Structure formats: structure tokens, C-alpha cells
Amino acid sequence: MSPSNDPQATKVCVVTGGNRGLGVSIVEALAQANATVAMIYNSAKDAEEVADRLSKKWGQTIRAYKCNVSEADIVKSTFAQIEKDLGEIHGVVANSGISVVKPALELGKEDFDKVFGVNVLGVFNTAQAAAALWVERKHPGSIVVISSMSDTIVNSPIQQVFYNSSKGAVSNLTRCLAMEWAPHNIRVNNVNPGFIETDQTMHMDATLRENQCKEVPLGRFSKPYEQAGQVVYLLSKYSSYQTGSSIYIDGGYLCW
DSSP states (O other), X not given: OOGGGOGGGXXXXXXXXXXXXXXXXXXXXXXXXXXXXXXXXXXXXXXXXXXXXXXXXXXXXXXXXXXXXXXXXXXXXHHHHHHHXXXXXXXXXXXXXXXXXXXXXGOXXXXXXXXXXXXXXXXXXXXXXXXXXXXXXXXXXXXXXXXXXGGTOOOTTSOOHHHHHHHHHHHHHHHHHXXXXXXXXXXXXXXXXXXXXXXXXXXXXXXXXXXXXXXXXXXXXXXHHHHHHHHHHHTSGGGTTOOSOEEEESTTGGGO
């Protein structure tokens, strides 16, 4: 299958958290599939530069939009601006996510609100804004939520109680939305990555990284593009009968 031959992949897609890490690879994969991409970011100073660089690299329209996904009204107004600039939205990737790493006994409400505000409420706001447009127009659509294998495991010894809990919540949120919006032909699916090579993980403790690699049957971290291809598939016509799924791309980690 060549995503570039898929007419659905040539339309307008929104990617939250698209300016860094896995998000950049998703934006690039969609651009390679001829999509016009709106790259949503929150505070990065270089987001406009990243969008310009990727646009020139792939010869596709890629624009950056500043948006706090935790605020529903801001998300809705951002989607309206995207459609004004780029045209009707056809696919959405809810990729924004954060973590607070500290012992559970040191966590507080501020930490909870920070993590769940982005990882759960932010995903809901993003999905809701897209679905509202599609339901009103009676158009189909596809939403891909980037969850994690941490929705199932605790990722010991990393102490990230709220992150793991938020991923469990968002994976179930995806199934709930898939069920509710299926009559409107709006599909909602999860991609659940395992360990990924990003700037953040490449600078983690070497011993911890080595030990994590040993726990993965394939013996290594994922390259970001190995996750991004699944996202393109879920936004394409080739997945038109798939909704409510959680697809784990973890190198076999959950086989243990």
C-alpha cells in the first residue's frame, strides 16, 4: 500500500504537538502522503521555523498554529482558523502529551491538573472540536489518539503515576468516542507506542535506557517513523472499517 495513492491522505490534517518528537515524524509522514498539515503547538519558540522547514522539505503546505489544547474554546477557534486558511479538516491526530516524573508521595493537585489537562482533557477537546464540524456537515472523519503502552503497564522504575493513569484514561476515552460517533461515520483509534528514540529519551540515563532495551523483544527503541506510518494508515481509506482500536507498536514489549 502506498499512502501517496490514497486520496483521503491528500486532504487537510491537524496534528497537535506536531512541532517536536513523534509529532514531527507524523507531520512528515502525512506530508509525504500529500496531506496539507496544520501543526498545533503550545509554547515552542521554533514552531514556525519547524513548519517552514518541513514545508520546504516535502513541498506541502504545513502551517503552525499556537493553541492550548486544555482550553476548549481556544481549540474550537483554532480549528475555525485552520479551516479558513487551509480548507475543510478531514483528519486529526491528538498527539500532545506531557509527564511529571516524581514519587507518588510528592505529587499534588497541580501535577494532576497539568498532566490530565493535556493528556485527557486536551485529547477530548481536540476530538470534540473535529467531530462537531463533521457531524454538522454530515461528513465522515478520522481521529487518531496517541496513547501509550503505559495505559497497560507501569513502566517501572520510572515514577510517573499521573502519566500512566492518564494514558489508561485516554485509551478508554477513545473507545467511548468511537462507540458514540460511529453512527456519524467518525472513526476514533489509538496508536500506543512503546519506547521511542526522541531527543528526550536519547538523553536519559544510559543504564536505564540499556535496561529498557533489554526488556523489548526486538532489543531496541522505536524510530519515530515506525509509529508515524500507522497514523497515516488510520487516517486513510484503508482503515475505513476500523474504529475503537488500540494498536500497540512496542517492539513486542507487551508479549512478556
